[in-house]
Amino acid sequence: MIRLTDFLAVPDPGSTKLKFNMRAGGGGGEAWDLLLDDSEEWLNMSRYRSAQTNNNMGDSRYLLAFAQYYPYGPNYFIFGGFFKVTPVVPAIIKGYGYELELQQLHSEFIKRLIVKLERPIGRNVYLRRYESVQQQLSPEVYELAPDTKLGTFPGYQNVRLRHAELQRIIANDEPSWKDALSSVKGVYVITDLSDGRLYVGSASGEANGLWQRWSGYAHLKNLTGGNHELERMRSELGDSHIVGNFQYSILEIFDPKTKAETILQRESFWKQALDSRAHGMNKN
Known part of the structure; x- marks a missing residue:
């Protein structure tokens, strides 16, 4: 087993979070479909700042974003990029409170790297700190596709x-x-x-x-x-x-x-x- 944090090393582990996006609110679509289409809504899923402290970036400076890869199952997620996080000033609550700047680090794995969590997660645990995610969710590298993964036939x-x-x-x-x-x-x-x-x-x-x-x-x-x-x-x-x-x-x-x-x-x-x-x- 290859641990996620061994494969995706980051420059500042203490200031990095991981977000496991599943579905956009308000019927906005599955996270993987939005990532596959490079939709602006894909970024908005991680830009949103809720009123709950545990659902925000807090003092984190970086973000590893993932999208639930539903063709494989609820506990599989595909890598969507490593981002620099900048809070919007003045602060915005219940809106897009962060600017996300895609970094070159690990960009070669976007839409190719699939990780498997020990079990499916609920919406209350989809955002985790890099330093503790391995202990909490046991993410492992499941697949590194030779090219961009494609979605299942959409109809x-x-x-x-x-x-x-x-x-x-x-x-x-x-x-x-x-x-x-x-x-x-x-x-x-x-x-x-x-x-x-x-x-x-x-x-x-x-x-x-x-x-x-x-x-x-x-x-x-x-x-x-x-x-x-x-x-x-x-x-x-x-x-x-x-x-x-x-x-x-x-x-x-x-x-x-x-x-x-x-x-x-x-x-x-x-x-x-x-x-x-x-x-x-x-x-x-």
Whole structure:
């Protein structure tokens, strides 16, 4: 067993706290989802200063932040960064009372390092001092992933993948994603985040549905799925433009037994609805 404090050494143990974030208040979402998206709400979970002394940073100058990694279970947490803590002056209670500045120390482990606590914790013990956390919660290093961990499949209506994320999902045969995308055909949209233009496509005849179709986009030797307009963009702007700017989402899903003509009709509808022929990347 590798103890957490042996793995994540800090320059000032007596002035460092650890926060095990679980869920944002007011239905704001799971901590891991917010960290994965680099959401501002992720930082706000640790910036908040309550009226209870034991839920505040106190005199701590540094913070190790973690997010509950729910795909593994309630006592698993993934590392979210080492921060310098500066209290807001004048003091704010029941609001964002701290400024957090991300430090380079241990930054290579963000979204990769997963620790396991001896048992699940309640909201009254989610903030702990570095010097006593090992005795109180027995955190141990459980996994150090070779790359950023990905969340489980979030549901067809919530898919929003950057190209690098799509590549990792396909390359690693991520089980929940492969099962979900292989079991449906569908209409999807690719967004060029550099200018907002859209490309609407479909998986209408592939045996493995959206998984097979999107696998074509994920490989560096293809990137365009054979689409002529996307291939033109690639030749003009280079692979880096696609990898750096393309985002993939699902517009509509269909049972695998659905006829190809039906799906192609819906693809045409979405091209009209989103005006992706005149102002997007569709040319047919």
